[in-house]
Amino acid sequence: MKSIIAGRIEAAADGTQRTSSVRWALAGLSLSMLLASLGTSIANVGLPTLAQAFGVSFQAVQWIVLAYLLAITTLIVSVGRLGDIAGRRRLLLAGIALYTAASALCGVAPALWLLIGARAAQGLGAAIMMALTIAFVGETVPKARTGSAMGLLGTMSAVGTALGPSLGGVLIAGFGWRAIFFVSVPLGLLTLLLAYRHLPLDRHDPKTDRPGFDSLGTLLLALALAAYGLAMTLGRGHFGPLNIALLLAALLGAAFFLLVEARVPSPLIRLAAFRDALLSGSLAMNLLVSAVMMATLVVGPFYLSRSLGLEAAIVGIVMSIGPAISTVSGIPAGRLVDRLGAPVMVMVGLVAMAAGSLALSLLPALFGVAGYVAAIAVLTPGYQLFQAANNTAVMADVHADQRGVISGLLSLSRNLGLITGASAMGALFAIASAATDIATAAPEAVATGMRITFAVAAALIVGAIAIAGASRRIAGRPSRSAKAS
Known part of the structure; x- marks a missing residue:
C-alpha cells in the first residue's frame, strides 16, 4: 500500500x-x-x-x-x-x-x-x-x-x-x-x-540516417524570394522596368528551383507535400489573409488623416486599437480552437474577416471613426482566430522530421502576403483614389479608394473561404487506391 x-x-x-x-x-x-x-x-x-x-x-x-x-x-x-x-x-x-x-x-x-x-x-x-x-x-x-x-x-x-x-x-x-x-x-x-x-533535447539519430541538406535548392529559393521581395518593395508600389526585371528573375528562379527539387535526393521542400490539399489550401489562405491585414496598415493612416481629418496623434491612437485587440484576443482564440476544433474555427475566423473587411468598406463613410473602429473590432479577432486555427490544423499531423520546413512555409506564406499586400493593396488604393499623390488627394477621393480597396479585400477573404471549403472536400475524398481496395 x-x-x-x-x-x-x-x-x-x-x-x-x-x-x-x-x-x-x-x-x-x-x-x-x-x-x-x-x-x-x-x-x-x-x-x-x-x-x-x-x-x-x-x-x-x-x-x-x-x-x-x-x-x-x-x-x-x-x-x-x-x-x-x-x-x-x-x-x-x-x-x-x-x-x-x-x-x-x-x-x-x-x-x-x-x-x-x-x-x-x-x-x-x-x-x-x-x-x-x-x-x-x-x-x-x-x-x-x-x-x-x-x-x-x-x-x-x-x-x-x-x-x-x-x-x-x-x-x-x-x-x-x-x-x-x-x-x-x-x-x-x-x-x-x-x-x-x-526546451527538449534534440534526438541523436545515426548520421547515416540523416538526409543531406539541399544547398542548391536553398540558394535558388533564396534568390527567387529576394528578387520577389525587392520587386514588391522598391518603388513603393510604382512598378518600373527594374521591378518588372526583378519579377521575371523571381519567376525564373522559382522555375529552376522546382526543377532542382524534382531531381535531388533530399529536397529542401518535398513537392509531393503540395499535393496535400489541406497544406496547399492553408498556405494560400494565409497569404490572402495577410495581404488583407497589411492593407489596414497601409490604407488606414491615409484614410484617417486625409478623409476624416484626424491629427497625427489621434491617428496613432486609432491605429493602435487593432494591435491592442490582437493582443487580448489571441489566447481566447486559441482556447476556442482547442475546444471546437481547428477546421470549424478556420471558417469562423474567415467569415469574421470577410464581415470586417466589408464593414471597413462601408461603415467609416457612415459613422466616421466609430465605424472604422467597429469594423477593426470585427476584422482583428477574426484574423487571430484564423491564425491560431490554421497553424494548429497544419502542424497537428506533421511528421517530426518535417515540422521545421512546414513551419517555415507557414511563416513564408504570411511574409509574402504582407509584402504583396503592402505593394498590391497600396497600388489598388492609389488607383481607386484616382490620385497621383495620395498624401495630397482630396478627402472624397481617399474615401472612394478606401471603399473600393476593402471591397476587394472582402472578395479576397471570400476567395479564402472557397479555398477552405474546397481543400476540406478534396482532403475528405477517398483516393483511387482506397476505392479500388
Whole structure:
C-alpha cells in the first residue's frame, strides 16, 4: 500500500514538474516570437533620425528595414529544414544568440553599411526564431492544448509588432537611436536562458540516417524570394522596368528551383507535400489573409488623416486599437480552437474577416471613426482566430522530421502576403483614389479608394473561404487506391 501511495506521489510530482517545464519552455518560445516581431517594427520609427545621424537619403536608410525583412523572407524555409536535419534545439539557440549579438552590433555600428549588415544578420536570427518557434509547439505542448499555444504565439507576435513603434519612439527620445537595438540584448539573453534550460533535447539519430541538406535548392529559393521581395518593395508600389526585371528573375528562379527539387535526393521542400490539399489550401489562405491585414496598415493612416481629418496623434491612437485587440484576443482564440476544433474555427475566423473587411468598406463613410473602429473590432479577432486555427490544423499531423520546413512555409506564406499586400493593396488604393499623390488627394477621393480597396479585400477573404471549403472536400475524398481496395 505504501509503495502504491509513494508511486502516486512521485507520479504527481513528476507531472507537476513536467507542467512547470512546459510553461517555462512556452515562455521562452513566446519571447522568441516577441523579439522577432519587435525587430520588424521598432526600426521603422527611427528611420528619420537614422537618416540625419548618418547624413544619408531616406532611400538609403530604408535598407535598414529591407535588409531585415529580406533576410527573414529568403531564409525562413531553409532554416526550418536545417532545423529538421541538424536539430531544432541547437539551431534555435544559435538563432537567438545570433539575434542578440546582431542587436548589440546594430547598437554600436559606426557606419550605415555596418548597420545594414548587422540588420541582415539579425534578420537571419529572426528567421530561425520564427520558423522553429512554431515547430517546437508540437514537441513541448500536449496536443489538446496546441490551439492555446498557437494563440499565445499569435498574441506575442501582435504585441511585438504593436510595441515596436511606441517603444522605439520613447527610446529614441530618451536615449538616442542606438537604444532601439540595445533593448533587444537583455531580452535576447533571457530568451536564450529559458530556451537552453527548458526546451527538449534534440534526438541523436545515426548520421547515416540523416538526409543531406539541399544547398542548391536553398540558394535558388533564396534568390527567387529576394528578387520577389525587392520587386514588391522598391518603388513603393510604382512598378518600373527594374521591378518588372526583378519579377521575371523571381519567376525564373522559382522555375529552376522546382526543377532542382524534382531531381535531388533530399529536397529542401518535398513537392509531393503540395499535393496535400489541406497544406496547399492553408498556405494560400494565409497569404490572402495577410495581404488583407497589411492593407489596414497601409490604407488606414491615409484614410484617417486625409478623409476624416484626424491629427497625427489621434491617428496613432486609432491605429493602435487593432494591435491592442490582437493582443487580448489571441489566447481566447486559441482556447476556442482547442475546444471546437481547428477546421470549424478556420471558417469562423474567415467569415469574421470577410464581415470586417466589408464593414471597413462601408461603415467609416457612415459613422466616421466609430465605424472604422467597429469594423477593426470585427476584422482583428477574426484574423487571430484564423491564425491560431490554421497553424494548429497544419502542424497537428506533421511528421517530426518535417515540422521545421512546414513551419517555415507557414511563416513564408504570411511574409509574402504582407509584402504583396503592402505593394498590391497600396497600388489598388492609389488607383481607386484616382490620385497621383495620395498624401495630397482630396478627402472624397481617399474615401472612394478606401471603399473600393476593402471591397476587394472582402472578395479576397471570400476567395479564402472557397479555398477552405474546397481543400476540406478534396482532403475528405477517398483516393483511387482506397476505392479500388
